[in-house]
Amino acid sequence: METFAEIIKREREKRNWILRRAAARLDIDQALISKFEKGERRPSREQVEKFARVYKLKREELINIWMSDKIAYEISSESNPEKILKIAEKKIEYLNSKNK
Amino acid sequence: METFAEIIKREREKRNWILRRAAARLDIDQALISKFEKGERRPSREQVEKFARVYKLKREELINIWMSDKIAYEISSESNPEKILKIAEKKIEYLNSKNK
DNA sequence: ATAATTTTTGACAAAATTAGTCAAAATTTT
DNA sequence: AAAATTTTGACTAATTTTGTCAAAAATTAT
Numbered sequence: 001m002e003t004f005a006e007i008i009k010r011e012r013e014k015r016n017w018i019l020r021r022a023a024a025r026l027d028i029d030q031a032l033i034s035k036f037e038k039g040e041r042r043p044s045r046e047q048v049e050k051f052a053r054v055y056k057l058k059r060e061e062l063i064n065i066w067m068s069d070k071i072a073y074e075i076s077s078e079s080n081p082e083k084i085l086k087i088a089e090k091k092i093e094y095l096n097s098k099n100k
Numbered sequence: 101m102e103t104f105a106e107i108i109k110r111e112r113e114k115r116n117w118i119l120r121r122a123a124a125r126l127d128i129d130q131a132l133i134s135k136f137e138k139g140e141r142r143p144s145r146e147q148v149e150k151f152a153r154v155y156k157l158k159r160e161e162l163i164n165i166w167m168s169d170k171i172a173y174e175i176s177s178e179s180n181p182e183k184i185l186k187i188a189e190k191k192i193e194y195l196n197s198k199n200k
Numbered sequence: 201a202t203a204a205t206t207t208t209t210g211a212c213a214a215a216a217t218t219a220g221t222c223a224a225a226a227t228t229t230t
Numbered sequence: 231a232a233a234a235t236t237t238t239g240a241c242t243a244a245t246t247t248t249g250t251c252a253a254a255a256a257t258t259a260t
Contacts, residue, residue: 087168
């Protein structure tokens with residue numbers, strides 16, 4: 001299961017880009033990119049979209065991964081993360097059926 | 101599928117408490133409680149625990165519901181919320197197997 | 201109907217969280 | 231060991247979230 005951090009690091013290395021170069025292409029401070037690649041900071045949605053554009057990744061897929069990182073992080077320290085997800089799933093289903 | 105907001109409203113009404121009274125018991129501003137009951141504001145974890153205590157609900161269950169509200173809300177506007185949950189689930193599993 | 205009570209709203213200031221930047225420290229490569 | 235690259239930490243700025251208050255709206259009682 002790949003994280004956003006791993007993906008953007010892999011993509012940069014694939015291209016043999018040093019951080020300075022990635023920073024120029026993405027127009028994001030290289031220290032920030034370093035933090036993103038280490039998973040220490042969470043990029044904004046706009047930044048995720050930049051990564052998708054520059055690294056030619058599917059925008060939506062990348063967003064899903066980025067969001068799931070966020071979710072996983074938020075609940076990982078709870079006592080029953082799986083249960084929380086199950087309940088959330090039902091709520092989503094319910095919202096879906098409602099807005100139809 | 102019940103939300104945190106619905107639960108705390110139901111519990112208060114069950115007791116025939118007006119907001120002012122609930123505010124006194126919970127030591128939370130009544131305007132805030134009103135917003136919680138309408139789902140317009142998200143209580144802190146400490147506040148959730150207060151609700152559980154005062155309304156005699158199972159602390160952990162209430163926290164799970166409160167967390168799942170949060171998750172559902174965060175991803176409900178995404179294009180594929182279900183997919184995001186699936187990925188998150190896998191990540192959680194992975195984290196679990198790792199920290200064992 | 202209107203008076204009294206209760207709930208909801210909106211605006212605001214304070215508090216907390218998150219974001220971006222820089223330079224120095226640490227690490228890796230040459 | 232010098233040069234290049236990456237990581238870290240500290241700081242300020244920006245954004246988001248919080249709690250509070252008083253007034254507005256809605257509900258209930260007289």
